[in-house]
Amino acid sequence: MYQPGGGPRQPELDFEKIMGGIRDGIGQVAQRLGGGGVGLAAALVVGLIIVIWAATGIYTTSPGEQAVLRLFGKAQATPVTQNGLHWWWPGPFGNKDVVRTDLVRRLELGFRSSDGVANTPVPVEAQMISGDLNIIDVQMVVQYDIKNLTHFLFKVDDPGEDAGEQRIIAAGRPDGRTLKDATEAALRLVVGQRSLGEVLAEERVNLEIDTGTKLQEILDGYQTGINIVSVQLQKVEAPAEVQAAFNDVLQARQDKVTATNQAQAYENQVIPEARGRAEQIIQPAEAFKRARIERAQGEADQFLSILAQFNDRSITLENVLQDTDNADGDEDSTTGIGLSDVSMIVAPDIDGDGFDILVAGVTVLGAGGCAFTANQVSTTNATETCNFSAAFAAQTGDLTIGESFSIAYLGNEDVTIPQFVGAGPFSIRLNNKALDAGISVVDGPDGGVVSGLDISVSDFDPSTNIVTFGIQAGEELQAGDQFTVQYMNREDLAVPATSLxxxxxxxxxxxxxxxxxxxxxxxxxxxxxxxxxxxxxxxxxxxxxxxxx
Structure with a gap:
């Protein structure tokens, strides 16, 4: 078994030499002290020996160093990592191994280097077969340090390696043959998975990464305690016999890359320019398209609007429509005006089931807040007199243009006082036919001499549709002044081609x-x-x- 640090283990203390020195010392002391002082001298010597022996257990760890402690040959689980002064049992009971773990060490594969001399190739390590069955020379440098000192010292029984001045590894350390063989195995495996072209140029970086990963897996499996810092490819080339041919291949590939890059650059230049010119054409075309669509849509909307109005069969009433049925219940004839306030009184009835022409709707044409009499326009905020239109529809089918019919509604008619009225009376012909004598003045002048409107209805001739008005005593009227007459209107109409x-x-x-x-x-x-x-x-x-x- 090779000991940590290499070589046969040397005892930390030579006890035979120490004991010999002690015996000599005791003899000298005994001769001087005589027979009674022998025991005291022996005790002093033994105490001194113990102190000296204990002092040999003192050791230090410098920055970057760790110590593995052993007691009766068994290594402690946790190395000492703190720097400074420490103590551990001295031999023969205890031992300690202090090793620098942060030192980055170096392994050369496929070549050997030396100071001032060119690298010496080692073909047996460098030559290997690629994935496409080509021979290739690969030289590589592996840098490593120690990540687990206990494993590094005691888990692998390595025979060591002597690779020249730059690398002499003593027996018992896993960074000897174990590391070199694992590195060579990882590199050959990774190279064997790639083609010659990939190893020479295309996959050089990935080759380093994959080799480092695989090598670390192998070393961790052996529990070597070694950490791979980096893997760097040095010289990667074909064998010398075919080097020229491979150089031509590499040059061709480089030319291909150059041509590809130039083409890509040209593409990156031409395509944006073409797109820019296309946008210059497309944008005006899109604008023209939108303009034409919007114009066509506007014309279509205008046509549909005109068509709707053209199909409108409404007719503007001569006089201002009033509420006749008090539908809203407020007893105000100017509110609640609706469809029921216009009645069909004369119309064709071909099949005897009622008038063929019906009132379909009533619409106010005046602006919001319009007035119902002429005097209200001058005395209020109203700007005009309200106008109303009535729409008509056929009971079935379509209306017949020019067909006659008559409607009735309660309406206001504004009348102007004629010249030379004097004290009255005076007469005026109504614009619409009055259906009955229920004619009244609803708005007009009030001179103030007598309270109330100055004008009142005194007579009505249905045959001529002439109304005679009287004037209150003492009041004087001004020619041109307006007053409003309310009566039940009759309008004789005909179905128009379209509304006026x-x-x-x-x-x-x-x-x-x-x-x-x-x-x-x-x-x-x-x-x-x-x-x-x-x-x-x-x-x-x-x-x-x-x-x-």
């Missing part, structure tokens, strides 16, 4: 589009039709406008 509002709008829009290109207009004095001549498209017909009042 839509006709007016279409007419004005057509004028706005066509007038800039007109250079001559011919109007027949006997006809309402207007033809416009001289446009870029030749003769351009214009939709008929609403008939003149």
């Amino acid at each position: 509002v839509t006709q007016e709008r279409l007419f004005l829009e057509a004028m706005e589009d066509i007038l800039p290109a007109i250079n001559k207009i011919i109007v027949s004095p006997d006809a309402e039709t207007v033809l416009i001549l001289g446009g870029q498209g030749g003769i351009v017909p214009v939709p008929f406008g609403p008939p003149a009042p």
Whole structure:
């Protein structure tokens, strides 16, 4: 069995020599002290020997060193790692092994180096077979230190190694033949898994990493206590006999890499430029596309809006509609106006199941907060008088354009006081036919001489639709002043082609589009039709406008 540190174990103390010296010392002391002092001298000598023996157990550990302690030959489980002065049982009971563990040691594989001399190849270690069955020379350096001193000293029985001046490993340490054989085995295994090209160039870094990993696994399996710091490939080449051919292969591969890099650089330059030019084309096209789509959508929405209005069969009522059924229960004729306040009184009834034309809806056309009499416009915040439109629908099928019908509703009519009224009375013809004599003045002037409205209804002639108004005594009216009459209106209507509002709008829009290109207009004095001549498209017909009042 090889001892830690190499070579046969040497005793720490030579007790025979010590005992001999003690006997001589005792003899000398006894001669001087005589027979009675022999016992005292012996006791002093024994005490001195014990002190000296105990002092030999003192030892120190420097930075980077550790100590493994043994008692009766058995190593303690935990090495001493603290630096400084320590004590342990001296021999023959105890022993200690102090080793520097942080020192990075070196193993050369495939070559041997020496100071001032070129590296000496060791082919038996360097030559190995790659994965594609080619012979290759690989030289490598392994750097290592000690990570477990107990394992390093006592777990592996190594014969040692003498590899020249740079590496002499005594027997009993695992970094001799054990480390070299494990390194060679790990390297051959990793090289045997790769092709020649990968070992020479492409996988050089990975080769070092994989070899170091595999080597550490082997050493840990042997419990050597060695830690692999680094694995560095040195000279990796083909055998000298085929070196020239392999150099050509390597050069070709390098040329390939260079050409690939140049092509990649060209690609990285050309593709962004092409994409930039493409974006310069795509973005205006996208903008044009969006503009066309938005314009088409706008035109479609405008057309649908006009179509909806064109299909609208609503008619604006002549007078201001009032609430007749008190649907909201507030007794206010200006609120709660709805569909039931317009009644169909005359209409076709072909199949005898009721009027073929029905009131479909009532809509206020005035702005929000509009007034119900002319005087309210001048005395309140209202800006206009309310207007109402009534929409109509067929009981079944579609309405027949031009078909006549009549409706009735309670409405307000604003009337202007004529000239030369004087003290009255005066008469005015109503715009709409009044269905009954229930005519009243709901708003008008109040001079203040007599409390209340100055104008009242005194007579009504149904045959002429003329209403006679009286004036309160003492009051004077101003020509042009307005008052409001409320009565049950009858309007005789016909189903329009489309609403008058839509006709007016279409007419004005057509004028706005066509007038800039007109250079001559011919109007027949006997006809309402207007033809416009001289446009870029030749003769351009214009939709008929609403008939003149």
